[in-house]
Structure formats: C-alpha cells, structure tokens
Amino acid sequence: AAAEKGGFDTFMEKEINEQPKAVEDTLLGRTDAEGRLALDELRIDPEELKDVQKIIVLACGTAAYAGTVAKYAIEHWCRIPVEVELAHEFRYRDPIIDETTLVVSISQSGETMDTLMAVRYAKEQGARTLSICNTNGATIPRESDAVLYLHAGPEIAVASTKAFLAMIAAAYLLGLYLAQLRGQLFQGQITDILADLHKIPAKIQEILDNSEQIKQLARDMADTPSVLFLGRHVGYPVAMEGALKLKELAYIHAEGFAAGELKHGPIALIDEGQPVFVVVPSPRGRDSLHSKVVSNIQEVRARGAKTITVAESGDEAVKEFSEAVFHVPETQPLLMPLLTTVPLQIFACALASEKGYDVDQPRNLAKSVTVE
Numbered sequence: 001a002a003a004e005k006g007g008f009d010t011f012m013e014k015e016i017n018e019q020p021k022a023v024e025d026t027l028l029g030r031t032d033a034e035g036r037l038a039l040d041e042l043r044i045d046p047e048e049l050k051d052v053q054k055i056i057v058l059a060c061g062t063a064a065y066a067g068t069v070a071k072y073a074i075e076h077w078c079r080i081p082v083e084v085e086l087a088h089e090f091r092y093r094d095p096i097i098d099e100t101t102l103v104v105s106i107s108q109s110g111e112t113m114d115t116l117m118a119v120r121y122a123k124e125q126g127a128r129t130l131s132i133c134n135t136n137g138a139t140i141p142r143e144s145d146a147v148l149y150l151h152a153g154p155e156i157a158v159a160s161t162k163a164f165l166a167m168i169a170a171a172y173l174l175g176l177y178l179a180q181l182r183g184q185l186f187q188g189q190i191t192d193i194l195a196d197l198h199k200i201p202a203k204i205q206e207i208l209d210n211s212e213q214i215k216q217l218a219r220d221m222a223d224t225p226s227v228l229f230l231g232r233h234v235g236y237p238v239a240m241e242g243a244l245k246l247k248e249l250a251y252i253h254a255e256g257f258a259a260g261e262l263k264h265g266p267i268a269l270i271d272e273g274q275p276v277f278v279v280v281p282s283p284r285g286r287d288s289l290h291s292k293v294v295s296n297i298q299e300v301r302a303r304g305a306k307t308i309t310v311a312e313s314g315d316e317a318v319k320e321f322s323e324a325v326f327h328v329p330e331t332q333p334l335l336m337p338l339l340t341t342v343p344l345q346i347f348a349c350a351l352a353s354e355k356g357y358d359v360d361q362p363r364n365l366a367k368s369v370t371v372e
C-alpha cells in the first residue's frame with residue numbers, strides 16, 4: 001500500500017504532490033506545428049463554435065469552482081458571456097438554451113449523475129455540449145459533442161486536488177481555443193499565455209518544496225472551530241475551494257466569501273481570534289483590486305481577526321496586516337488560481353491529519369456520486 005501511495009502516507013498527499021505533473025500533462029501536446037490549439041474530440045462543426053452566443057458551465061462540488069475560474073478567463077479572452085451553474089439546479093429552473101448555447105460540463109469522474117442529467121437536458125434543448133473530464137470514455141464525455149480530457153491520472157482520494165488544478169488548466173486551454181477560433185486574441189497573445197501556463201508546473205513545485213510553514217500553521221490551528229476564506233476576482237473561487245477542502249477533510253465550519261461582499265454581511269461573523277484566510281490578488285493586476293483587498297484585511301483585523309494571507313511573492317504590502325503570509329510565485333493574474341489553491345489544500349490536509357482523520361476517505365462523502 002505504501003508503494004501505491006508513492007512513499008506518501010495518504011493518496012491525498014500523493015495527489016497534492018503530483019500537481020506539477022498533472023498540470024503539465026493537461027497542457028501536453030495541445031498544439032500543432034504552427035502552435036494552434038486543438039481539442040481531443042470534436043463532433044461539432046467549428047463554424048458552429050464560432051457562432052456560440054453563450055456558454056453555460058455545469059458542474060458540482062470542486063468542479064463547479066473550477067467552472068467559476070473558467071468563466072473569468074473565457075469572458076476575458078473570448079468576450080462570450082459565461083454562466084456557471086450547479087448541475088442539480090440547472091434543469092429545474094427552465095433555463096434559456098438553444099443551438100447557439102455551448103454547455104461545458106466539468107467532471108473529474110465523468111459519471112456524476114447530477115451533471116450527466118443536466119448535460120442530457122441541455123442536449124434535448126438543442127445546445128452543443130463539451131465535456132472537460134479526467135476519465136477517458138466515461139459517460140459524460142461519451143455523450144458530449146466535444147471532449148477535452150485532463151490526462152491528470154487517476155485521482156483516488158475522495159476530495160479533489162490535482163483534478164481541480166487540471167480542470168482549471170483545461171478551462172484555460174478551452175478559452176484560448178475559442179479565442180483562436182473566433183479570432184478574439186492575436187496568435188502571439190495566445191502563444192504568450194501558453195508559455196506562461198507551461199511555467200506553472202515548476203512554480204507549483206516551488207510551493208510544494210516550501211510547504212513546511214503552512215503545515216506547521218495547520219498543526220497549530222487544529223483546535224480552531226471555524227475558518228473563513230476571502231478572495232476576489234479569480235481568488236474568489238479559490239477561497240470557496242479552500243473552505244470546501246477544510247469542510248470535507250477536517251469537518252470544520254468553513255466558509256468562502258467574495259471579499260467585496262464582506263461589508264454586506266459576513267463581517268458580522270468576525271470576532272476576536274477568528275482565523276481568516278485571504279487570497280490576495282496580484283499587485284500588478286488591474287483596477288486597484290489589490291488595494292481593495294488589503295483594505296478588507298485591515299477591516300477584519302481591526303475587529304480581531306487573525307489574518308493569514310496567500311499573496312504573490314514580492315507583495316510586501318500585506319505583511320504588516322498578516323499573522324502569516326504564504327507567498328506564491330508570480331504569474332499572470334488570471335492564472336493565479338493554479339498557484340494560490342495549493343497552500344490551501346496543504347493546510348486542509350495537514351490540519352485533518354493532525355486531528356487524526358482519514359483524509360482519503362472523509363466521512364459521508366463518495367468520490368463519484370452516481371445518484372441524483
């Protein structure tokens with residue numbers, strides 16, 4: 001069993017540590033000799049893809065947070081409106097779909113019943129369907145018009161880690177593919193973003209190699225009853241995923257919020273000693289988002305919160321307001337989730353292990369939920 005886990009104590013640790021390879025494999029072999037992107041399977045006329053008016057991303061759990069990252073990237077690069085919806089909500093609200101709608105499902109297993117039923121419903125309504133999936137030949141990709149496989153290798157631990165990063169990487173590829181098809185970005189821009197994507201695996205490795213500090217923090221915080229996570233822009237789904245990992249693995253009350261929403265309610269939760277993780281946007285990003293999030297950090301701190309920040313290396317501004325800072329290497333602001341997620345996964349895994357829980361098989365959860 002130790003060999004199966006590649007020398008790690010748990011599949012979860014193994015899979016967290018496999019993330020550089022998982023992302024690399026998702027990105028591998030996607031371009032032809034001219035540097036143009038392609039999908040694995042395409043049973044839609046590319047002309048139809050050019051005419052897509054709206055994208056709806058359908059997924060459940062962790063995959064739905066990857067979907068929110070996908071929305072930010074695809075809208076920015078392709079200028080196509082993107083909605084993200086939990087698959088189990090979608091069918092029951094009379095959604096507006098037609099032949100010009102592209103439904104993108106995201107599923108590690110490709111067997112999640114809620115997602116499958118939503119995809120079938122969308123097809124019946126005339127939508128084109130595209131599956132982002134980790135499991136070759138699974139039901140959802142088989143029933144979809146187009147497929148982009150993650151190639152991240154089997155994921156054994158029930159809570160998703162490497163598949164999440166691979167889903168995000170795949171969503172970027174899809175965004176770039178659609179931008180290329182529709183002439184929305186110059187080929188040179190696409191090549192530049194791809195080059196930055198290819199630098200991500202080494203940067204994830206850097207985070208993994210320097211993870212002792214976050215593991216120690218997790219051990220020190222093992223008795224904490226509640227942890228909040230704040231993020232903004234693509235940091236928002238990362239905050240949601242950080243909270244989900246902690247619920248799933250450590251059975252702790254955890255919630256993720258959009259940092260801008262703080263003042264509209266969640267700030268009332270802040271009390272003396274409340275731990276708050278903040279996923280800080282790049283100081284090089286657009287529209288002063290960084291300074292707004294730094295103000296949020298000050299606001300919760302003024303009310304007694306213990307703030308722990310995940311920030312870009314070189315971001316010194318957050319230091320004086322943070323109990324602890326975890327730096328991640330620089331990349332394009334849109335690509336940051338591939339890095340900022342990693343310390344949060346390590347934190348949840350180490351905290352749950354400290355509490356003596358089985359991180360591979362958390363109570364009440366199944367790897368693939370094949371009932372509605």
Ligand code: G6P
Nearest residue numbers: 061062063107108109112160366
């Ligand atoms: C289950 C798992 C989650 C996963 C979700 C979606 O609830 O416990 O970790 O995110 O299903 O799974 P999928 O295979 O569709 O990505």
